[in-house]
Amino acid sequence: MTALPRQPGKRQLGLVIDLDTCVGCHACAVACKQWNSTGSGGPLSDIDPYGKAPDGVWLNRVHSYEVAADSARGQPATTLHFPRSCLHCAEPACVTVCPTGASYKRAEDGIVLVDESKCIGCKLCSWACPYGAREYDEVAGVIKKCTLCVDRIYNEQLDETERVPACVQACPTRARHFGDLGDPDSAVSRLVAERSGRDLMPELGYRPTNKYLPPRPRRAAGSAPPAAETLDPQALPPLLRWLDRVLSR
Amino acid sequence: MKPAFSVIFFTTLSGAGYGMLFWLGLHYAWSPLPLSREFAAILFALALLLISIGLLSSLLHLGKPARAWRALSQWQSSWLSREGLLAMTSYAPALGLMALIWLGALSLPAQALGALLALIALATVSATAMIYASLRTIPAWHDWRVLPVYLLYAVLSGGLLLMTLLSLTGWRPASAVLYVAAAGLIALTALKLSYWQALVTLEHTPEPASALGLAPGSVVHAFERPHTERSFITREMGFVLARKHARVLRLLAIVLSALLPLLALLISHRLAAPAGVLASAVLAMGLGAVLERWLFFAEARHVVMRYYP
Numbered sequence: 001m002t003a004l005p006r007q008p009g010k011r012q013l014g015l016v017i018d019l020d021t022c023v024g025c026h027a028c029a030v031a032c033k034q035w036n037s038t039g040s041g042g043p044l045s046d047i048d049p050y051g052k053a054p055d056g057v058w059l060n061r062v063h064s065y066e067v068a069a070d071s072a073r074g075q076p077a078t079t080l081h082f083p084r085s086c087l088h089c090a091e092p093a094c095v096t097v098c099p100t101g102a103s104y105k106r107a108e109d110g111i112v113l114v115d116e117s118k119c120i121g122c123k124l125c126s127w128a129c130p131y132g133a134r135e136y137d138e139v140a141g142v143i144k145k146c147t148l149c150v151d152r153i154y155n156e157q158l159d160e161t162e163r164v165p166a167c168v169q170a171c172p173t174r175a176r177h178f179g180d181l182g183d184p185d186s187a188v189s190r191l192v193a194e195r196s197g198r199d200l201m202p203e204l205g206y207r208p209t210n211k212y213l214p215p216r217p218r219r220a221a222g223s224a225p226p227a228a229e230t231l232d233p234q235a236l237p238p239l240l241r242w243l244d245r246v247l248s249r
Numbered sequence: 250m251k252p253a254f255s256v257i258f259f260t261t262l263s264g265a266g267y268g269m270l271f272w273l274g275l276h277y278a279w280s281p282l283p284l285s286r287e288f289a290a291i292l293f294a295l296a297l298l299l300i301s302i303g304l305l306s307s308l309l310h311l312g313k314p315a316r317a318w319r320a321l322s323q324w325q326s327s328w329l330s331r332e333g334l335l336a337m338t339s340y341a342p343a344l345g346l347m348a349l350i351w352l353g354a355l356s357l358p359a360q361a362l363g364a365l366l367a368l369i370a371l372a373t374v375s376a377t378a379m380i381y382a383s384l385r386t387i388p389a390w391h392d393w394r395v396l397p398v399y400l401l402y403a404v405l406s407g408g409l410l411l412m413t414l415l416s417l418t419g420w421r422p423a424s425a426v427l428y429v430a431a432a433g434l435i436a437l438t439a440l441k442l443s444y445w446q447a448l449v450t451l452e453h454t455p456e457p458a459s460a461l462g463l464a465p466g467s468v469v470h471a472f473e474r475p476h477t478e479r480s481f482i483t484r485e486m487g488f489v490l491a492r493k494h495a496r497v498l499r500l501l502a503i504v505l506s507a508l509l510p511l512l513a514l515l516i517s518h519r520l521a522a523p524a525g526v527l528a529s530a531v532l533a534m535g536l537g538a539v540l541e542r543w544l545f546f547a548e549a550r551h552v553v554m555r556y557y558p
Contacts, residue, residue, distance in 0.1 A: 003326050053478050061475035068468035099320035099330035121312020130386045132482040132553035141312030198462035201455045212462035
């Protein structure tokens with residue numbers, strides 16, 4: 001059913017992404033592509049992968065931006081690396097526009113999924129998503145999206161430490177955190193409260209589950225020009241004072 | 250947004266078909282047209298043919314056309330599903346009314362079916378418009394003018410086509426018909442002009458800082474995209490060809506779909522055999538509708554492009 005769960009469950013699994021520590025290495029995107037190409041979701045197809053114009057489905061894309069210096073806030077220019085994937089919204093219009101019931105939001109954990117055996121490939125859900133999280137697979141003729149690695153997180157064949165989404169496990173700077181955002185006492189919820197985690201485009205009213213932690217403000221010293229070099233010979237110990245005199249000749 | 254020709258042809262062709270069914274239904278609800286049953290059957294068949302060609306062409310843009318029947322299931326939440334369901338339902342009163350006209354039974358049941366047909370025809374076109382108008386992600390479509398414009402295009406193009414065909418039988422439109430048509434064409438022009446005016450201010454919300462979760466007003470430039478080549482997102486949502494030529498194309502669309510048909514209506518009123526002039530009005534309006542629909546897609550910006558500043 002494309003109707004949203006009437007009583008949204010307390011459990012809302014999702015990701016918290018730390019934009020302060022993300023270094024834009026694309027490891028999450030590659031791990032995502034690897035897991036979802038080989039897992040139960042079937043291949044994420046590529047067209048002309050080794051040719052002149054490679055094209056293919058990715059469920060996670062990492063953008064890199066320059067944030068201009070902001071004198072009003074005393075912030076220098078910085079780089080910002082921004083991984084973009086499905087936010088598993090509380091009010092996902094991608095689900096309600098689906099004419100077939102292929103798209104659905106699970107009541108038990110809030111994950112938004114596509115039943116690929118029902119999808120007709122009309123692409124309307126991709127139009128309804130403001131975050132570009134749904135990509136059409138030209139080969140399969142259906143829409144693909146992030147599953148929050150639903151085939152990992154509940155997978156008892158895997159070691160318990162590996163029951164996290166592939167992107168979270170791959171992140172070398174631990175910029176990605178996975179957990180229950182419906183529980184205010186969970187580690188991820190506390191992180192969001194501590195670091196003022198943000199919703200993306202909240203004005204559109206999709207109420208995303210995933211949160212983004214904004215970059216920490218740079219210390220004021222970081223933006224000041226480096227101090228000029230000074231050397232006070234009188235403050236040096238005798239041996240170094242002598243060396244300074246010899247070298248200054 | 251990338252204009253999909255299958256969807257453009259679907260909305261214009263079946264729009265005209267539903268417009269014809271609307272007027273036919275309305276007329277038989279009020280009083281029967283003075284037609285032979287054969288000619289009436291031809292009119293209904295033509296309307297249903299336009300609708301069916303349109304519906305089949307809309308299947309072409311699906312990845313899995315064989316599963317299209319599934320699209321009838323989610324009418325509780327999805328406008329696309331409602332459109333499909335209404336489109337399927339509309340065949341019943343159309344074929345039923347056709348049968349009653351053939352049998353010459355033009356009393357109350359035929360009148361009731363006519364009223365129902367007119368209503369379902371309008372509802373189907375409205376559902377099509379709402380697919381677009383309900384998307385908050387495309388500000389240019391999330392606009393109150395989208396629904397009346399879709400309805401006017403359907404009712405006017407179907408009406409002009411019906412007038413042309415009826416004039417072949419020697420039927421002359423009453424002055425009231427001409428007034429209604431002229432008012433509709435003028436309303437269409439006004440709505441489109443005000444829509445294009447509004448597009449100017451619609452463009453810039455939400456700002457890129459909001460898309461990235463940064464402090465409001467942060468100035469952001471992209472220095473590296475996630476992909477070196479184009480992706481589904483940039484192909485589908487990042488279509489930019491039309492904006493360059495928007496002024497000329499808008500002018501052409503409104504001249505073809507409203508001003509030329511208006512002129513043709515005025516001329517046809519003074520002619521003994523207006524079929525030729527009316528046919529040219531239908532042709533102009535058809536071309537205008539295709540162009541307007543193409544612009545409707547090509548000019549619309551999707552908010553996901555905030556990630557590609």
